[in-house]
Amino acid sequence: MPQLEFADFAPQLVWLAITFGLLWILMARVALPRVSDVLLSREQRITNDLDAAERLNNEAQEALKAYETALAEARAKANALAVETRAKVQTEAEAAQAEAEARLAERAAEAEAQIQAARNEAMGNVREIASAAATGVVTQLLGDVPDDAALNAVLDAELANAGVN
Amino acid sequence: MTALGGTHYGARAFKVPIPGIGQEVGLDERDPDGALSEIETRIQQARAENEPKTEQNYSSAGVAFRIGVDLISGVAFGVVVGLALDSWLDTTPWMMILLILLGTAAGIRNVIRTAALETERQNRQNKQRDNR
Amino acid sequence: MAQNPLDQFKINRIVEIQAGGIDASFTNSAAWMVVALVVISAFMIMGMRQKSLVPGRWQSMVEMSYELVANMIKDTAGSEAQRYFPFIFSLFTFILACNLLGMIPYSFTVTSHIAVTFAMSAFVFIGVTIIGFARHGLGYTKLFAPEGASPILLVILIPIEIISYFIRPISLSVRLFANMMAGHTMLKVFAGFVISLGMAGIVPLAFMVALTGLEVIVAILQAYIFSILACIYLNDAIHLH
Incomplete structure (x- = not known):
């Protein structure tokens, strides 16, 4: 078995010491510190990021709450305003309507009075025309001018009968 | 998610x-x-x-590999040291017999220690898992 | 290719060097150690050259290897053992690289030599023992005396505990060496079958492909076991159970 050649032990051990010693130094001084640096900084970074995420999340929660309160306030204000406006509009409309109605009533009364006057005038003319016509007819028929009193009496009766006056 | x-x-x-x-x-x-x-x-x-992770279970397979050599090296130690002592003290074969016995016991002792360590490690691992 | 399946483990001197009476020749084994050193350093240093917060595939692999070993140490030996992290990491990657480089055809498996594996395990063993005594003084010897045992039992138990402590580096090194050697010998034997059987060699070839896959797993697993055992011994030295 070549493993039991004692003459070969020394060179193996010498080179084992050299290579392993070198490896040990390289790992301890160069390689491993670099790895641990990176691992540490990554852990630090992740922890920081998580903290930041949590903080931002809390801020978002607060913002949401503030938003909700603001929204509720605004809605309440809008409601109040709406109610007020509606009331105001209604009062104004009612006032305007009342005014218009009053004006209309006035105008109607005026018109009625005018009509009455016109009618009365017209009625007066009717009597005159009827009187003239009756005088004319009687004169033509009888050849004689009728008595004024008798004519007036007949006219009054007829007009009353026709419902004028 | x-x-x-x-x-x-x-x-x-x-x-x-x-x-x-x-x-x-x-x-x-x-x-x-x-x-x-x-x-x-x-x-x-x-x-x-x-969170830092705890150890994964690599070494369970290794335990089986360890036990055999532990026993054999106990016996081998007994033979070699016993023979050397016998030739030095001129007590052939008594030191060898004694040391083979002691070596075997020591080998068994190491096997027991290995098994105990492994059980302890697994218990610790289970506990860690349960705590989570 | 050599006919003897054990020829692949032969040490060949490439450059003969003598330093202070010690044979420090540059051998094929040394060459593959240097390759392992270069490969690991390139992997670790080039992979991290961008140091990006969002890692690419290469950087992810580097970080994964870092975290694998870091978790291994933390879970088996506790956070006080973190200062030995560079050593355990070097140990793990060096064994892993040597094991995997040995899978390449015509290459040499550094870890298939007991001299190398034993040197590494002995270094761990001595280091751990020094750490133990430095931390606990003579109290470290309590490791050998199980608590609550009667004095008569201790007479038997203490030698057993001491021997079990001293066979640790042996089993540690033998395990790695035996696994690597057995796997590679088997691969070589089957490779010989493939060649000698000609057309019928397709059957052992298929088997060899499966075996190669298994060998890759064994290579990774053995590197992992070696370093996790080093961590367990370190744990004993730091915490005295």
Whole structure:
């Protein structure tokens, strides 16, 4: 078995010491510190990021709450305003309507009075025309001018009968 | 885990009805709380993942490999040292017999120690798992 | 290829060197130790040259090896053993590299020599013993006296404990050496079959492929066992059970 050649032990051990010693130094001084640096900084970074995420999340929660309160306030204000406006509009409309109605009533009364006057005038003319016509007819028929009193009496009766006056 | 943003978050944000006159909107109808508490769960999860991990179970297979050699080297030690002592003290074969016995016992002792260590390690691991 | 399956373990002197009466010749074994040193250093240092926060595949492997050994030490020997981390790491990677480099055809397996494995285990053994005595003084000898045993029993138990302590480096080195040597001898024997059987050699060839896979696992496992046992001994020295 070549493993039991004692003459070969020394060179193996010498080179084992050299290579392993070198490896040990390289790992301890160069390689491993670099790895641990990176691992540490990554852990630090992740922890920081998580903290930041949590903080931002809390801020978002607060913002949401503030938003909700603001929204509720605004809605309440809008409601109040709406109610007020509606009331105001209604009062104004009612006032305007009342005014218009009053004006209309006035105008109607005026018109009625005018009509009455016109009618009365017209009625007066009717009597005159009827009187003239009756005088004319009687004169033509009888050849004689009728008595004024008798004519007036007949006219009054007829007009009353026709419902004028 | 639902992805943040996109349709999920956006649709919710835009679902807010325009507040009409005298119309009451329930606050929970918007439910942005859902999205925010989801973020919270995700942060917790990420934190748990960032915790230093405990050892994985590599060495169980190695235990079987260890035990045989432990026993043999005990006996071999007894033979070699016993023979050397015998030739030095001229007590052939008594020192060898004694040392083979002691060596075997020592080998068994090492096997027991290995097994005990392994059990202890597994118990510790189980405990850690249960604690989580 | 040599016919004798044991020829692969032969030490060949490449450059004869004599230093102070010691034969320090540069042999094939030394050459593969240097290869292992170069491979590990390149792997560790080149892999970390970017030091990026989000690691690439290579850097991930470097970090994985770092964390594997770091966890091994922490779990078996506690956090006080962290100062021995560079040594355990070098030990693990050196054995692993030597074991795996030995898988390459026509290469030489440094760890298949008892002189090398015993030197490493003896170094661990002596180092651990020094650490134990430095930490606990003569109290370290309590390691050999199980608590609560009667004096008569102690007469038997103490020699057993002492022997079991001293056979640690033997079993440590023999385990690694025997595993590597047995595996490589077997591979060489089957390789001989493949050649001598000609066409029918396809059967041992298939077996050899499977065996090579197994050997890779054994190479990794043995490196791991060697270093975890070093950690366990370190634990004894630091904590006295």
